[in-house]
Amino acid sequence: MSLQPLDDRIVVRPSEAEETTASGLVIPDTAKEKPQQGEVLAVGPGRRAENTGELIPLDIAVGDKVVYSKYGGTEITVDGEDLLILTSRDVLAKVSK
Amino acid sequence: MSLQPLDDRIVVRPSEAEETTASGLVIPDTAKEKPQQGEVLAVGPGRRAENTGELIPLDIAVGDKVVYSKYGGTEITVDGEDLLILTSRDVLAKVSK
Amino acid sequence: MSLQPLDDRIVVRPSEAEETTASGLVIPDTAKEKPQQGEVLAVGPGRRAENTGELIPLDIAVGDKVVYSKYGGTEITVDGEDLLILTSRDVLAKVSK
Amino acid sequence: MSLQPLDDRIVVRPSEAEETTASGLVIPDTAKEKPQQGEVLAVGPGRRAENTGELIPLDIAVGDKVVYSKYGGTEITVDGEDLLILTSRDVLAKVSK
């Protein structure tokens, strides 16, 4: 079973806490907004422009590692795996090595 | 009797809790936003662009299985069946197998 | 005496509770948003597009049976009959048999 | 002395309560939003479109009988007569006989 997000939503598999630390990205406990890291599993077609209804494609692709704001997403369990459905606006940055 | 939704609204038949679990989609009890799964029975013509009034058609079709946010919809009983009227913005993702 | 609604407003005659049940549409008492059913008596010319001022006509016609959200409308008594003035955005769906 | 309303505002002379009842329009005491009836004495040139600044003329004319929401208007006394300055959006419907 798979999820195809709508609009500008994406499906993200959150990184394990250990993996996050190993990759050099550490989320301080005291941060008010707690960003988290994960891998993008699926992306929606993009949101539609208010005026014309044309699709504005996302700058995020399947396989991207992203840092995202923890708030706003929806937790969902698919085939026993804990995933997140976010909107692209919850994504702060892409991570490369 | 049938319902023809207006604008970007859709009519959804919620999945039974048992069916949901069987298909591998489990909604954790602790999720703040509780998504749910259902089947689309009817779709509206789409919302109109603010500027021009042109219809922006929906990316959702009759027969789609969708995951939707539980909040925002309106419960309605048609011919003894419990249905939901949602706006398309309440739909997070389409589910395929 | 008759009412000609402005903008995207409509005038609705609410169905009797008995009639509602007979037609198969039942509004559960526990629903947070309580939709109701009625018949459209008059429709406004439509709202004007923000940018151009052009009229965007309504998808609702006189004689339509509609399901509408109970909130937002204004109760009015015309020639001894209790009617509602709604905006078209309060209308969730059209009902056909 | 006379008032020339700006933008989409109008000047309304509220009907006497007795007159209101005689014409068949009764405002129930229990209505949450209390609409009222009156005669339009003056209309503004219309509001300007957000994008272009062009005037969007009003669908209301001097002499119209209108039903309006009681809230949002400003009471003013001109030459000893109690009048209301409303925006056109406070007007729900025009009344004809």
Add this chain to the structure above:
Amino acid sequence: MSLQPLDDRIVVRPSEAEETTASGLVIPDTAKEKPQQGEVLAVGPGRRAENTGELIPLDIAVGDKVVYSKYGGTEITVDGEDLLILTSRDVLAKVSK
């Protein structure tokens, strides 16, 4: 010293209470929104359209007598005279005799 208002702001010299009554315009003490009357001393160039940045000129000219909502303006004393800086949206109507 003089003030040149920006955008759609205007400078108004409020009428004396006595003058107001003499001209036939009386503001009831019980009005929730208290409109006031004054003379326009200076007008800004107009606000700029959101989309294009073009100026939308004001429908108010120097010398106009206006009725305005008391709220939203800023009191300022210029050369010992108490004036008000309002936006044009605070002006309800122009007064003529």
Add this chain to the structure above:
Amino acid sequence: MSLQPLDDRIVVRPSEAEETTASGLVIPDTAKEKPQQGEVLAVGPGRRAENTGELIPLDIAVGDKVVYSKYGGTEITVDGEDLLILTSRDVLAKVSK
């Protein structure tokens, strides 16, 4: 060191209280919104139109004396001098003599 404001922001050097009184502009203590006077030291390129991203230049120039709303700005100390960063929307009027 100098500041180059972004968007429609400006840098203002607030007038001394004495200077303010001398120039005839007195801010009453009882005003709810307290406007203040100052000199413009730097102006941003302007804000970008929502639709097109084109720059809308400011109506404010370096050297202008302006009256501004005290709220909304950010105090900053540059080379020992107390300055304010405002957006152009906080400026009510330009002052000339």
Add this chain to the structure above:
Amino acid sequence: MSLQPLDDRIVVRPSEAEETTASGLVIPDTAKEKPQQGEVLAVGPGRRAENTGELIPLDIAVGDKVVYSKYGGTEITVDGEDLLILTSRDVLAKVSK
């Protein structure tokens, strides 16, 4: 590891408090909004225009020294260094010497 911000977000390395004072920029303790100074390490491609989806490039470049509002950003630790992800709207001004 590096961060590539999305939309109009930027990555900033906050200046040390000592460095800030040395450069002549002092943030008073009593300021309601506390601006801070930092160096821009990465910039996003810009936000997309609401209507067309076209990119509006940022007026901020890598290497710029910026003054920014402390609120709204997200703290993140990359390779042991404390950085901030801001949107360009949190940046008040660029600093030059």
